[in-house]
Amino acid sequence: MPILPTAPEVPTVKGPDAWFTGDVWFDVVAAPPAPSRLRVNAVHFSPGAHTFWHRHAHGQTLHVTEGVARVGTRDGAVVELRPGQTHWTPPGEWHWHGAAPTTFMTHLAMWEAGGDSDRPDTEWADEVTDEQYGA
Template identity: 70%
Template sequence: MELSTPAPTTKGPSRWFTGDVWFDVVAAPPAPSRLRVNLVRFAPGARTFWHSHAVGQSLRVTQGVARVGTRDGSVVEVRPGQTLWCPPDEAHWHGAGPDGFMEHLAMWETTDARDGSETTWAEEVSDEEAHR
């Protein structure tokens, strides 16, 4: 067994997020595990940029209401206790609605390369796309 030492809370970088976002690494065990879990907190209106994950991503909302959008224009609201699965390579974004904070667990796996290439980041989500 191996007990991890908590890393400090990190501010989400502006190259991946619009608005104020903070995250804590919950799980990033050594190989051969590929599991990654972050607790992510979004201020009202904050959101990710468009992105996709090579082997998919699960989002478990713990507080507030998440909004998750896809390239076809669909936006789904996810409430505390609900988990949403984003399939492999599906471009999506997620964040808080305009009126409240939101917190979720983001869960995904690395690829065999283990170099961060499991997530492909794209452009910023426009206000129009986020407020559909």
């Protein structure tokens, strides 16, 4: 029964500018070997920081552990989540998520990787506009 590596073996990573607006860091919580496709990251957002538009081949679950989160979809809907709340984004739905303007926020991001050779588990797109974030 193996124990998977954690920090300091797996260091905190700065979120790339091609995927995030603002300062974001993440810690890999779980990425077990195949055949498992489970991926879990603890993602830490500075106030106002958020992802670009993206979608997941198998959907994504977000569980907020601290702060206030915002999640938006292409239809213009934006919801706020507080610690202990969980949000599910269905497979293929374009969305973004991040911290509210005045608070740090951490969530667990959970999704399935791989499984489909013709499409990536996460597809990234354009930056979220200020109007979309503030809706």
